[in-house]
Amino acid sequence: MDQWLSLLAPQLRALDELAAQDGHMTRAAERLGIPQSSMSRRIHALEKTLGIRLLIQDGRIVRLTPAATRLAERARDPLHALEAIIGSIAGEADAEHGTVRFGFPLTMGSGRLPTLIAEFHRRAPGIRLQIKQAHGSQLTADLKAGELDVAVVIPASDEVRHTVIGTQTIHVVVPASHRLATRKRLRLAELRDEPFIANPVTYNLRQLTETWCEQAGFTPQITVEITEFDTMRELIGRGLGIGLLPHDERIAPGTVEVALTPSGYEREIALAWGPTAVTPAARRLLGFIREQF
Numbered sequence: 001m002d003q004w005l006s007l008l009a010p011q012l013r014a015l016d017e018l019a020a021q022d023g024h025m026t027r028a029a030e031r032l033g034i035p036q037s038s039m040s041r042r043i044h045a046l047e048k049t050l051g052i053r054l055l056i057q058d059g060r061i062v063r064l065t066p067a068a069t070r071l072a073e074r075a076r077d078p079l080h081a082l083e084a085i086i087g088s089i090a091g092e093a094d095a096e097h098g099t100v101r102f103g104f105p106l107t108m109g110s111g112r113l114p115t116l117i118a119e120f121h122r123r124a125p126g127i128r129l130q131i132k133q134a135h136g137s138q139l140t141a142d143l144k145a146g147e148l149d150v151a152v153v154i155p156a157s158d159e160v161r162h163t164v165i166g167t168q169t170i171h172v173v174v175p176a177s178h179r180l181a182t183r184k185r186l187r188l189a190e191l192r193d194e195p196f197i198a199n200p201v202t203y204n205l206r207q208l209t210e211t212w213c214e215q216a217g218f219t220p221q222i223t224v225e226i227t228e229f230d231t232m233r234e235l236i237g238r239g240l241g242i243g244l245l246p247h248d249e250r251i252a253p254g255t256v257e258v259a260l261t262p263s264g265y266e267r268e269i270a271l272a273w274g275p276t277a278v279t280p281a282a283r284r285l286l287g288f289i290r291e292q293f
Helices: 002-020 025-032 036-050 066-091 112-123 136-144 204-215 229-237 280-292
Strands: 055-058 061-064 098-105 127-134 150-153 161-175 195-198 221-225 243-246 255-260 266-273
Touching (some): 002 036, 025 036, 098 136, 098 280, 136 266, 161 280, 195 204, 204 243, 229 243, 229 255, 266 280
Parallel strands (some): 195 221
Antiparallel strands (some): 161 266
């Protein structure tokens, strides 16, 4: 297989171009950017390799034999597809172009991170971002598997290379009509009799909610489990319970955020990267987020 690819790819490309130029050897050579002598050698080498005649001399031009015409037609699409693939991959070496597969947490869908993404796009409009939102463990798994290049993850994970770039403060979100809605701060122990809305047990924020409540002397009464944070806020606004959630600049209707005291209810925000984050475009995104966050 290697022998066929190494020998035939340039020869078939020469035949394809010769067919496109109606047998005009000089024009075909110019299109390929090679001397006419090299063009002739490639065609003759292909004839020798296949053991068939491909050209018929007709004055100053040559005509392709029926076999050569069929071969050129059938090889054209695979050759052009290969060129497109190689061109796409080579383009990733350009810091102004290429694709970066970028992930970030479900809890950061508004506010600072989307603003940074918009600013990065303004500065590097030629770089295409493929964005995925998921919870931290999924993002970490995707980085390890090579399905993401760069990700903002919460919490930081030693399973992937990362640097801590900030913290995310957790608040209590209550219905606007709740008895505690007018408070500026409250202690977690004051919530011992409240129904909680929380993520499934695999989510880091659910694990922190249970840990912090236990440290405050009670086990939270989790009455609703849900994966989507926006829907959690909607359900809180409808009076189904309260929740521990990161600050969100878009306050859901019918809800109020109340700070917790003492301080320390927070999670580390990390910028992480996988083994595929080696292109200039990926490194450019990494550097930008690190500088701006």
